[in-house]
Amino acid sequence: MPIKSINGCIGCEECIKSCPTDVLRLNPDSKKAEILYPEDCQICHLCRMYCPVDAIVITPDKSIPVIVSWG
Amino acid sequence: MKTKHRKISRRKFITLTGGAAGFAAMGGFAMQVDWALNNPEINAETLENNRITTDVLVVGSGMAGLFAAVKAHDAGAQVLMVSKGRLGSSGQTPFAKGIFAYDKDNEALSIDEFVAKVSRSALGTNNKAYTRQLAEHSLARVNELREWGFFESSLYNKSFSKPIEERNIPVHERVTITHLVKEDDRIIGVAGFSIDEQKVLFYEAKSVILCTGAGGFKPNGFPICDLTHDGTVMAYNIGAKVTGKEWNDGHPAKSENPAACYDGWGDMFEQKPSTTRIEIRHDLGVDMNYMAYINGGAAQMGPPGRGNQSNGVSGGPYRPEEFTSQGGPGGHSQDGEEIQGPPPGDSDRKRPLRKEGKVAPPGMGGSVVGGSTAGMSIHKAEGLVPINDKCESTIPGLYAAGDALGSYMAGGIYTQIGSSLSGSAVQGAIAGETAANYSKTVKSKNISTKKLKSIEEDILAPLKREAGYSPAWVTQTLQSIMIPNFVLYIKKENLMKAALAYVEELRDHHVPHLRASNLHELRLAHETKNMVISAEMKLRASLMRTESRCSHFRLDYPEVDNENWQAWINIFKGEDGSMTLEKQPFNTWASTTKSSEIEANS
Amino acid sequence: MKTQNYIIKLSVLIFSFLIVPLLLYFTGNFQRRSTLMETLSITTILGFSLLLSQFFTSRLNIGLVKKIRMVNVLAIHRFIGYFFIAVILLHPFFIIVPKFFDNGVSPSDAFVKLITTFSTTGIILGIIGYTLMLLLMVTAYFRFKMHLNYKTWRRLHGYSALLFVIAATWHVIDMGRHSNTLFSTYYVLMVVIGVFYLLKTYVTNTGKHENKT
Ligand SMILES: Cc1cc2nc3c(=O)[nH]c(=O)nc-3n(C[C@H](O)[C@H](O)[C@H](O)COP(=O)(O)OP(=O)(O)OC[C@H]3O[C@@H](n4cnc5c(N)ncnc54)[C@H](O)[C@@H]3O)c2cc1C
Numbered sequence: 055m056p057i058k059s060i061n062g063c064i065g066c067e068e069c070i071k072s073c074p075t076d077v078l079r080l081n082p083d084s085k086k087a088e089i090l091y092p093e094d095c096q097i098c099h100l101c102r103m104y105c106p107v108d109a110i111v112i113t114p115d116k117s118i119p120v121i122v123s124w125g
Numbered sequence: 126m127k128t129k130h131r132k133i134s135r136r137k138f139i140t141l142t143g144g145a146a147g148f149a150a151m152g153g154f155a156m157q158v159d160w161a162l163n164n165p166e167i168n169a170e171t172l173e174n175n176r177i178t179t180d181v182l183v184v185g186s187g188m189a190g191l192f193a194a195v196k197a198h199d200a201g202a203q204v205l206m207v208s209k210g211r212l213g214s215s216g217q218t219p220f221a222k223g224i225f226a227y228d229k230d231n232e233a234l235s236i237d238e239f240v241a242k243v244s245r246s247a248l249g250t251n252n253k254a255y256t257r258q259l260a261e262h263s264l265a266r267v268n269e270l271r272e273w274g275f276f277e278s279s280l281y282n283k284s285f286s287k288p289i290e291e292r293n294i295p296v297h298e299r300v301t302i303t304h305l306v307k308e309d310d311r312i313i314g315v316a317g318f319s320i321d322e323q324k325v326l327f328y329e330a331k332s333v334i335l336c337t338g339a340g341g342f343k344p345n346g347f348p349i350c351d352l353t354h355d356g357t358v359m360a361y362n363i364g365a366k367v368t369g370k371e372w373n374d375g376h377p378a379k380s381e382n383p384a385a386c387y388d389g390w391g392d393m394f395e396q397k398p399s400t401t402r403i404e405i406r407h408d409l410g411v412d413m414n415y416m417a418y419i420n421g422g423a424a425q426m427g428p429p430g431r432g433n434q435s436n437g438v439s440g441g442p443y444r445p446e447e448f449t450s451q452g453g454p455g456g457h458s459q460d461g462e463e464i465q466g467p468p469p470g471d472s473d474r475k476r477p478l479r480k481e482g483k484v485a486p487p488g489m490g491g492s493v494v495g496g497s498t499a500g501m502s503i504h505k506a507e508g509l510v511p512i513n514d515k516c517e518s519t520i521p522g523l524y525a526a527g528d529a530l531g532s533y534m535a536g537g538i539y540t541q542i543g544s545s546l547s548g549s550a551v552q553g554a555i556a557g558e559t560a561a562n563y564s565k566t567v568k569s570k571n572i573s574t575k576k577l578k579s580i581e582e583d584i585l586a587p588l589k590r591e592a593g594y595s596p597a598w599v600t601q602t603l604q605s606i607m608i609p610n611f612v613l614y615i616k617k618e619n620l621m622k623a624a625l626a627y628v629e630e631l632r633d634h635h636v637p638h639l640r641a642s643n644l645h646e647l648r649l650a651h652e653t654k655n656m657v658i659s660a661e662m663k664l665r666a667s668l669m670r671t672e673s674r675c676s677h678f679r680l681d682y683p684e685v686d687n688e689n690w691q692a693w694i695n696i697f698k699g700e701d702g703s704m705t706l707e708k709q710p711f712n713t714w715a716s717t718t719k720s721s722e723i724e725a726n727s
Numbered sequence: 728m729k730t731q732n733y734i735i736k737l738s739v740l741i742f743s744f745l746i747v748p749l750l751l752y753f754t755g756n757f758q759r760r761s762t763l764m765e766t767l768s769i770t771t772i773l774g775f776s777l778l779l780s781q782f783f784t785s786r787l788n789i790g791l792v793k794k795i796r797m798v799n800v801l802a803i804h805r806f807i808g809y810f811f812i813a814v815i816l817l818h819p820f821f822i823i824v825p826k827f828f829d830n831g832v833s834p835s836d837a838f839v840k841l842i843t844t845f846s847t848t849g850i851i852l853g854i855i856g857y858t859l860m861l862l863l864m865v866t867a868y869f870r871f872k873m874h875l876n877y878k879t880w881r882r883l884h885g886y887s888a889l890l891f892v893i894a895a896t897w898h899v900i901d902m903g904r905h906s907n908t909l910f911s912t913y914y915v916l917m918v919v920i921g922v923f924y925l926l927k928t929y930v931t932n933t934g935k936h937e938n939k940t
């Protein structure tokens with residue numbers, strides 16, 4: 055998983071707004087950020103950097119093999 | 126999540142279609158229908174639509190969009206900014222850390238000498254007017270940025286918000302624009318949808334500035350997965366000329382976790398930005414791709430420490446002699462240096478590959494892979510064709526700036542370090558002012574109800590489809606067609622023709638069946654559509670350019686051909702709606718009327 | 728005999744409120760972050776668990792009071808009280824400490840965001856808890872100046888502590904970066920036992936009192 059977990063979220067939505075690829079959304083019940091579309095995460099860390107409480111953890115791996123020009 | 130989705134759709138499918146289909150679903154047939162079945166989470170019929178009116182509409186909120194909005198406002202126009210993402214946190218702008226400022230008091234080169242040197246490195250592919258403009262205006266833009274606090278944080282939203290809030294410029298974020306609206310041969314507005322609210326939005330504007338950035342095939346290892354050349358494709362769809370599709374950005378990625386953009390750049394994304402000075406190079410074309418191609422892929426290359434010379438590769442992309450210091454003769458034999466050089470037109474200090482020294486290019490242990498920027502050309506080389514140095518496109522009222530404008534500011538290869546970011550600032554400001562002045566000369570126009578209806582249909586179509594292909598699958602298929610080294614980078618006629626056949630298949634039989642079950646997927650569907658068109662453009666332009674120059678390399682035409690190819694390639698929709706290509710000699714301006722002597726490409 | 732019991736009691740306390748949370752922390756499947764962030768997290772977690780231990784080191788813990796001298800119990804109670812209340816008081820600031828060491832969001836912006844986001848239950852409970860904690864501290868400090876008789880004061884202290892603990896625990900379970908099921912179960916268990924002790928004393932006391940009138 056690229057974006058892995060969110061813990062200690064205060065629901066400020068900074069990460070949701072800052073994610074260029076719309077991976078995160080606000081959970082309507084808990085009012086916290088949730089990882090809704092992890093397959094579209096480009097591992098850019100903007101969400102993590104914008105989070106005021108450092109709630110987001112991201113790992114460098116992608117869950118599916120990625121297509122590159124040679125390998 | 127996947128399983129849940131699947132269960133629901135199966136149940137729904139059975140209830141919807143009754144016993145017979147349900148029976149079929151239980152048989153082997155189930156697999157075929159189930160995966161394709163659309164399961165909309167929202168009802169497309171209840172989507173509201175909204176009309177918003179303004180003088181100047183700025184699409185995009187990166188560096189170019191920022192200056193376009195600010196300068197259009199300062200020139201007296203009513204401005205509205207709309208963006209797919211967040212101000213200063215979408216597109217490529219958030220990741221660029223080096224910004225070029227030409228300060229005549231501190232530079233040895235005059236502006237004339239600077240322009241001449243860029244042209245030399247770019248083998249004539251740059252547009253001198255835009256290169257000059259960059260040098261002339263960059264310092265002023267950088268100073269404004271400094272005032273807004275740009276250099277004080279690694280994150281740009283706050284500093285970008287400052288001038289926008291001071292001017293009360295409304296910003297609509299998370300709105301994806303999908304259509305430009307033209308009537309009586311001029312632009313009258315745009316249309317798109319929000320990914321948060323169920324809303325189709327129509328913006329009526331006297332002029333529109335596309336600051337939509339560049340794009341790619343949602344490649345792995347470069348943070349451009351939100352950019353799919355939307356501006357270019359929308360403009361193409363309403364008849365504008367676009368250019369620059371044959372060039373390639375040749376950024377590599379680490380072979381370990383190649384998709385991890387952040388990790389691939391060390392901690393560069395966490396750095397505050399800084400300025401760069403004149404440093405002209407000939408960087409990040411396809412030299413490395415050529416080397417990997419000739420040597421049989423990274424895996425079979427020499428062990429670390431083995432000199433590059435022993436991997437000796439001859440031929441390959443031509444590099445002008447003055448610029449071989451970083452790249453060695455021929456530009457390939459010392460690629461180890463090259464890759465440790467700066468990112469695209471960027472600050473070299475911050476290049477993490479250099480700092481860490483761990484990542485070696487192919488030939489030195491093979492720990493990098495290619496294609497991390499697949500589908501992206503050189504910054505400023507691709508995009509809408511300008512008809513003058515005021516960022517005006519071939520369609521009245523439509524402007525473009527930054528990575529969305531095919532200004533050829535740097536040429537078909539990366540030349541001045543840090544110029545991509547300041548180029549967007551400079552062009553944004555010029556486009557903003559020009560568009561504001563233009564908007565004073567025209568009356569606003571309503572988008573006709575008929576047009577509203579048909580555009581809305583078009584936008585929502587993927588949501589309404591009962592079944593179809595998922596955007597993710599079409600994207601992956603496109604990636605596997607385009608990204609291999611022997612298709613996109615080391616070009617040959619037969620392989621490009623083969624790839625084109627595949628891409629046409631996607632265009633004709635898959636794009637019309639893209640499905641979306643929610644607004645997130647609706648955005649993906651529209652992006653996928655644009656990527657397929659962009660792939661077609663890339664292949665056709667690359668086929669047409671029967672020479673090699675800068676970042677365009679053809680194995681079957683490896684030499685620079687100055688006799689026939691001192692020209693750019695423009696692409697537009699022909700009379701019959703098919704993709705048409707024409708040559709435009711270097712350093713001439715495009716005409717608004719389509720060239721009579723069209724050099725159609727098969 | 729006396730010292731032995733004393734040691735056993737204390738060991739139980741140390742085990743339940745230091746060792747257990749540390750064990751839960753290190754065995755839990757949490758993503759490890761920078762040393763700074765880890766240290767701050769551990770301090771905060773221990774701050775909270777030791778705060779919970781307050782139930783067991785107060786006068787209520789008759790067992791302990793009997794076995795060792797009251798003065799000692801109160802000393803522990805007070806020390807833990809002041810020290811870890813300080814930790815808990817500071818924990819909203821701990822959260823933004825890393826912002827001093829990067830180039831992104833400034834510490835002040837982060838803090839303002841933190842205390843002005845009222846959308847989650849967790850934050851609201853946290854703010855309630857924080858206020859109650861301040862109240863507890865102030866009343867403890869000015870206890871003699873308030874001219875309350877001891878019983879009234881004790882009841883006030885006890886009940887507001889109860890309210891505080893419920894709000895705080897809920898806040899921790901809802902918001903806590905490390906609140907997995909095990910941690911939550913542990914907190915709830917400790918609180919339930921603590922509240923049980925507290926109510927046992929108070930209710931039996933009140934009961935007796937009411938019976939007389
Ligand atoms: C990792 C990395 C490092 C870089 N380093 C440097 C560097 O050091 N120096 C340098 O000079 N350059 C660098 N660059 C290049 C530089 O970032 C870009 O050239 C520049 O930021 C482009 O700015 P722009 O405003 O033209 O486009 P972008 O910043 O790409 O902005 C495009 C905007 O358009 C919006 N948009 C796109 N499509 C739509 C749509 N359909 N509807 C609505 N909105 C839309 C996006 O949301 C975004 O806001 C780097 C790029 C990357 C990726």
Ligand code: SF4
Nearest residue numbers: 073095096098099101
């Ligand atoms: S790492 Fe980037 S793409 Fe992934 S969720 Fe965070 S902001 Fe979005």
Ligand code: SF4
Nearest residue numbers: 063064066067069105
């Ligand atoms: S930025 Fe952090 S605190 Fe705010 S919503 Fe996202 S994860 Fe939660």
